[in-house]
Amino acid sequence: MAEASQTTDVSFTCQRCSMPLKLDESFRTVDARLCTEIAAPVVLLKPSSQDEPLVLPEPSTDDDTVCRKLTAPLRVVESENYTVVVGDNVHKEPGKFSQHFEMTARLFDVLTDQSEVEHPLCEECTDTLIDHMEKELSTAESEVKDYKRYLSERSDNDEESIEDLRADLAKLQAEEKELIETLHKVESERAAVFHKRDLLLQDKKRLEEDEKKHFKEYMDLKRQWICASDEKISVENQLAYAQAQLDLLAKTNVFNATFHIWHDGHFGTINGFRLGKLPDIPVDWKEINIAWGQTVLLMNSLAKRLSFSFGKHRLVPFGDRSYIEVVSEKGTEKLPLYHTGGLRFIYDVKFDLGMVAFLECLSQFKQEVEQRNKNFSLPYSMLDGKIRDNNSEKAFSIKYQLNTEEEWTKALKFMLTNLKWAVAYCSASSRDAPS
Ligand SMILES: [Zn+2]
Numbered sequence: 195m196a197e198a199s200q201t202t203d204v205s206f207t208c209q210r211c212s213m214p215l216k217l218d219e220s221f222r223t224v225d226a227r228l229c230t231e232i233a234a235p236v237v238l239l240k241p242s243s244q245d246e247p248l249v250l251p252e253p254s255t256d257d258d259t260v261c262r263k264l265t266a267p268l269r270v271v272e273s274e275n276y277t278v279v280v281g282d283n284v285h286k287e288p289g290k291f292s293q294h295f296e297m298t299a300r301l302f303d304v305l306t307d308q309s310e311v312e313h314p315l316c317e318e319c320t321d322t323l324i325d326h327m328e329k330e331l332s333t334a335e336s337e338v339k340d341y342k343r344y345l346s347e348r349s350d351n352d353e354e355s356i357e358d359l360r361a362d363l364a365k366l367q368a369e370e371k372e373l374i375e376t377l378h379k380v381e382s383e384r385a386a387v388f389h390k391r392d393l394l395l396q397d398k399k400r401l402e403e404d405e406k407k408h409f410k411e412y413m414d415l416k417r418q419w420i421c422a423s424d425e426k427i428s429v430e431n432q433l434a435y436a437q438a439q440l441d442l443l444a445k446t447n448v449f450n451a452t453f454h455i456w457h458d459g460h461f462g463t464i465n466g467f468r469l470g471k472l473p474d475i476p477v478d479w480k481e482i483n484i485a486w487g488q489t490v491l492l493m494n495s496l497a498k499r500l501s502f503s504f505g506k507h508r509l510v511p512f513g514d515r516s517y518i519e520v521v522s523e524k525g526t527e528k529l530p531l532y533h534t535g536g537l538r539f540i541y542d543v544k545f546d547l548g549m550v551a552f553l554e555c556l557s558q559f560k561q562e563v564e565q566r567n568k569n570f571s572l573p574y575s576m577l578d579g580k581i582r583d584n585n586s587e588k589a590f591s592i593k594y595q596l597n598t599e600e601e602w603t604k605a606l607k608f609m610l611t612n613l614k615w616a617v618a619y620c621s622a623s624s625r626d627a628p629s
Contacts, residue, residue, distance in 0.1 A: 206302070209312035210319040217298065217314075224297045233304045447621040453492040455614040460600070462607035464488045469610060470603030483514035483532040490516040490531055492613060493555060499620050502562050504555045518551045533594075546593040550579035553592050556612060563619050570619050572612040581608045 206215045305313040311323065454465050461468040461477070467485035468477045491511035497504065508519040520527045529548035557576040564571050575582045580589040590605035591597050 206298070206314050208314065208316035208319055210315060210323075213316050215314055215316055221298055221301075222294070224294075224301055226297065229297065229300050229304060232301065233308075447617065449492065449495065449617040449620060452495075453488060453617070455610050455617070457607065460603055460607070462610035464492070464610060469606045471599045472603055473599055479533045479535045480514065486531040487511060487513045487516040489610070489613065490518075490552070492617070493552070493559070496616055496620050497555075497559065499624070500559075500562065500566075502559065504558055507551055507555050507558075509552075509555065518548050518555070520551060542595045546579075546595050549592045549594070553579055553581065553609060556609065556616075559616060560612070563616065567619070567623070572615045574608045574612050576609075576612070581605050581612070583608065 206217065207213060208215055302313040305311075315323065456463050458468055459475075460472060461470050461475075463469065464485050465488050467481050467488060469482060469485040469489065471477050471482070490509050494509040494511050497509070506521045508521065510517050510519060514532055516531050518529045518531060520529060529544055529551050531545070531548045531552060533542075533545050553576050560572045560576065573584065575584065577589075579593055580591050582589040590601045590608065592602065592605040592609065594602050
């Protein structure tokens with residue numbers, strides 16, 4: 195047990211619990227020889243037998259930097275490794291203290307170096323340490339047994355396993371070689387594929403440029419097509435309009451359009467002007483003259499259209515002063531187709547002759563037309579200044595003199611009707627004729 199004694203000159207402390215130590219009497223006999231023997235290498239002291247436990251160094255749990263603890267109130271004396279407390283009476287024998295202390299301290303140094311456990315230790319700490327070391331020893335022994343067993347198992351199977359491993363190795367090496375060949379093959383294929391890919395990328399780039407160019411051309415052409423389509427539609431519209439106009443014009447009879455022959459009660463009319471007189475409807479001579487002027491103009495135009503001439507007669511359209519010239523051996527006689535209203539007796543003769551001559555001209559025209567087209571005929575026959583209703587077989591004189599106004603008016607209406615039919619014939623012939 196460590197117990198500080200007042201009579202002790204030098205006191206060491208336990209390096210674990212710091213309790214002051216009372217050294218055993220045997221320490222008084224420590225000398226240099228003993229120290230040298232103890233300081234011999236531990237390796238030489240190790241047991242050679244496997245059965246004996248191995249001495250394993252205990253890992254140091256103490257911090258080396260911590261100063262070893264002292265017991266007060268003694269004087270501190272520094273040695274190489276130790277701090278020791280020294281009582282006052284030590285001074286009385288300095289030489290003896292020094293020699294004994296050094297030997298003891300050296301002994302502890304040697305023990306510390308060899309066992310890697312800090313010395314000195316008190317008895318309790320030593321017991322605790324021994325217990326701890328025994329536990330570690332048993333653990334280590336158990337591990338050693340395990341290792342030994344494993345080692346023996348391994349050595350038993352060594353021959354067989356080495357053969358197997360060699361076979362495996364050869365197999366793996368063959369496989370490695372095969373895989374390396376495959377790898378080379380794959381790498382060359384990869385290089386070929388990359389090369390092909392590069393070529394394809396170049397192709398792709400070129401095709402994309404082509405596509406852009408063609409798309410631009412396509413858009414240009416499409417724009418042109420749209421413009422052309424618009425133009426085509428426009429032209430078609432114009433054509434349709436022109437065709438419609440042409441159809442309209444083809445259906446339009448220029449004579450009908452220019453000379454509208456119709457009727458107004460008992461009167462025949464041309465362009466709205468009445469031709470004739472009735473006792474209860476006294477038509478002004480001026481209107482009758484204008485109507486006659488239109489009639490002469492129409493007759494003359496129809497003759498020109500058919501390139502037909504009226505023999506000794508020549509129509510002269512001159513508004514409300516139109517007339518007919520009759521060429522004979524005696525000379526040219528001028529027969530008026532207008533009435534001034536005055537000088538009735540003398541004047542009426544020439545007016546009547548003019549109207550008879552006009553009817554003669556119409557009759558000639560009728561013959562010409564019927565000659566050209568057998569299927570065509572005018573509804574009323576005309577002869578010697580009279581016009582005949584084919585249904586009633588009744589003839590009406592076109593002369594104003596010695597005639598009733600009713601019959602004269604009727605004769606004029608029939609005459610206009612014949613003229614209307616002549617217009618229809620000319621229109622039909624002009625449509626059938628190649629333009
Ligand atoms: Zn202790």
